[in-house]
Amino acid sequence: MRLSVYFLPTLKETPSEASIVSHRLMLRSGMIRQSSAGIYSWLPLGLRVLKKIERIVREEQDRAGAQEVLMPTIQPADLWRESGRYDAYGPEMLRIKDRHDRDMLYGPTNEELITEILRGSVKSYKDLPKNLYHIQWKFRDEVRPRFGIMRGREFLMKDAYSFDLDYEGAKRSYNKMFVAYLRTFERMGLKAIPMKADSGPIGGDLSHEFVILADTGESEVACHKDFLDNDWLKDVDIDGGLQPTVDAFTEKYAATDGERDAAKEKELGGDLVTARGIEVGHIFYFGTKYSEAMNCRVMGPDGGEAALEMGSYGIGVSRLVGAVIEAFHDDDGIIWPESVAPFKVGLINLKVGDAECDKSCENIYAMLQDHGVEVLYDDREERAGAKFADMDLIGLPWQLVVGPRGLKQGVVEVKFSDHKANTRAKEELPLEAALKRIMV
């Protein structure tokens, strides 16, 4: 993509409405634009990141055996009356009426809808298990939206729903999602820690929030220090027995704000870590709560009818964009992990109009594209400083800087922004060597 034609409205100054760093950087780097409180438009750069995150989530869901569907944003109120949640949900739910004066709502979640789909078409235990997910916009009319995209009213969420015949099956489904979540976040460069969460009226221990640690996180969390540098995800057989893996994660102490246990923390002593956290996912077993209420049953092997055992599994897809930025940035801008970066390489032509520079950049640009490398080529007639500042702001992993001075000496500058080390390192290399480094 040529920057001269790309819609990338970067801001030198920070808009006054943004207080936290991810919100500031998303506005400044031209990723999003606010429409109204907690509701945003996604501009080209931001949308690219959103799509990358969405793709990772999708791939890991598919890998774990979940199947993608797409349910509507607008749902009929009657469905929610069946489960009793139409009245229970409160003003967070956006209620609307259609032209026939029918009660509708903009879905804040989809348990009712998915249960209705299943009850009409799943009749036998032989049809189980099933896990269906979709990635869809949700709306929750938060009293006080804040933190930009991290806590908007409209947000993109992956929600999966598992259906099993019995508790053992439900637990297997739960474990699959548990491991899939660890993988999903890891691929985004994030260290997500599964923390014991409120399991509601159902009880039990099958409810975990996945929290990433970031200094600017929204709440205080605590966990065993082993979580910070574990490697337990290796060699997991997702179709085989996941219980040992899940046990390895869940036997160590980790708790969100409301679930913390002072006695256990005291016991841990120096092994205890407290930090700020951002919740990016939540998995939850809730048994037959909806299947009973909505009459979603199958015939079991014993000839008796049973309500399905269900669980739901959410990932805040749009929130993750902000969470990644909270985790990876410096004073100059964002530092994207390559897996979610909007482009892999930023190519800077320091002197547009200079025959050598232009030729060299055009060659590099074409070559990278031929190799399937996503490259953003700054071919604008801007000052060098402006180009550097913009590139650092949008935070691509690799920058390739081509200028007349370097070309005379047969070198270009490679700048690697390392999200793990939180550094941006520059190095002058011959072009061939530079390309080699970038393309490995």
Place this chain on the structure above:
RNA sequence: CGGAGCGUGGCGCAGUCUGGUAGCGCACUACACUGGGGGUGUAGGGGUCGUAGGUUCAAAUCCUAUCGCUCCGACCA
């Protein structure tokens, strides 16, 4: 929903107390100089001062209402 604050050109702000017909920086346009970390100069363009009503000879400024947005708290992916 309780508490606080803010709406003035695309962005950041001053002007409001003490009423006199709108200003600064950045960005934008043109030209020149410049050219490896947001450069300099000259000349320009752009604003019903959130909206509605009121007071007044005169309102960004005073009064009333209303809408929007932000921050702190309680609540949530």
